[in-house]
Amino acid sequence: QVKLQQSGAELVKPGASVKLSCKTSGYTFSTSYMSWFKQIPGQSIEWIGMIYAGDGGTGYNQKFKGKATLTVDTSSSTAYMDLSSLTTEDSAVYFCARTPNWYFDFWGPGTMVTVSS
Amino acid sequence: DTVLTQSPALAVSPGERVTISCRASESVSTLMHWYQQKPGQQPTLLIYLASNLESGVPARFSGSGSGTDFTLTIDPVEADDTATYYCQQSWNELTFGSGTKLEIK
Numbered sequence: 148q149v150k151l152q153q154s155g156a157e158l159v160k161p162g163a164s165v166k167l168s169c170k171t172s173g174y175t176f177s178t179s180y181m182s183w184f185k186q187i188p189g190q191s192i193e194w195i196g197m198i199y200a201g202d203g204g205t206g207y208n209q210k211f212k213g214k215a216t217l218t219v220d221t222s223s224s225t226a227y228m229d230l231s232s233l234t235t236e237d238s239a240v241y242f243c244a245r246t247p248n249w250y251f252d253f254w255g256p257g258t259m260v261t262v263s264s
Numbered sequence: 265d266t267v268l269t270q271s272p273a274l275a276v277s278p279g280e281r282v283t284i285s286c287r288a289s290e291s292v293s294t295l296m297h298w299y300q301q302k303p304g305q306q307p308t309l310l311i312y313l314a315s316n317l318e319s320g321v322p323a324r325f326s327g328s329g330s331g332t333d334f335t336l337t338i339d340p341v342e343a344d345d346t347a348t349y350y351c352q353q354s355w356n357e358l359t360f361g362s363g364t365k366l367e368i369k
Binding site: 191197208244250251253256 | 295297299305306307308309312313318350352354357358359360361362363
C-alpha cells in the first residue's frame with residue numbers, strides 16, 4: 148500500500164533554514180510526481196511546488212520561489228523540501244502528497260514547523 | 265490565479281443530503297477535485313476531475329459540475345463526515361478553495 152512518512156516537528160529560529168523529508172513506499176517513486184503544501188492551522192491549503200522524481204524537474208508557486216527548494220533521492224524513495232530564511236510567517240504544517248495528474252491522491256501526515264526565537 | 269469560492273460552513277442532520285458548492289473565478293473545464301480534511305489530519309482525496317470517485321471512497325460521495333460551478337454531494341450524511349471540505353482546481357497554477365466546514369447535528 149502507498150505510504151508517505153514525513154519527518155518530525157521542527158522548532159527553528161528566525162533566519163535559519165530547515166529541510167523536511169517525505170519517505171515513500173508502496174509505489175514506483177522514480178516515475179512519479181510529488182507536491183508540497185503549506186497549511187497554517189485554521190486556514191486553507193497552499194500549493195508550494197512539485198517535483199518529478201525521474202529527472203528532478205520542478206515547478207513552483209510564484210509565491211514560494213526563493214523560499215522553498217524541492218529535491219529527491221530516488222535511491223531511498225524520499226522527497227525533500229528546503230525552506231530558507233525562515234520568519235514567523237513560515238510557521239505552519241507542511242504536507243507532501245503524490246501527484247498523479249495535477250491532483251493529490253496520497254498525503255503524508257504533515258510536519259509542523261514553528262519559527263520562534 | 266484562479267480563485268475558488270466556497271461557503272464557510274454548513275450544519276446538517278445524519279441521514280440528510282448535503283451539497284457543498286465551489287465557484288471558480290474563471291472556467292476550469294472539469295479540472296476540479298475535492299478533499300476531506302478532519303481536524304489534525306491530512307487531507308484525503310474524494311473526487312477527481314469533477315465527478316470521478318476515488319478508489320475506496322464511499323459511494324455516498326459524488327461530484328458534479330463543469331466550467332465555473334461545481335458541487336460535492338454527500339447522501340446520506342453520516343456523523344463521521346464531520347470535516348472541512350476543500351475544492352482544488354488544476355486549470356492553472358494549483359489553488360484550493362477556502363474550505364467548507366461541515367457539522368453534523
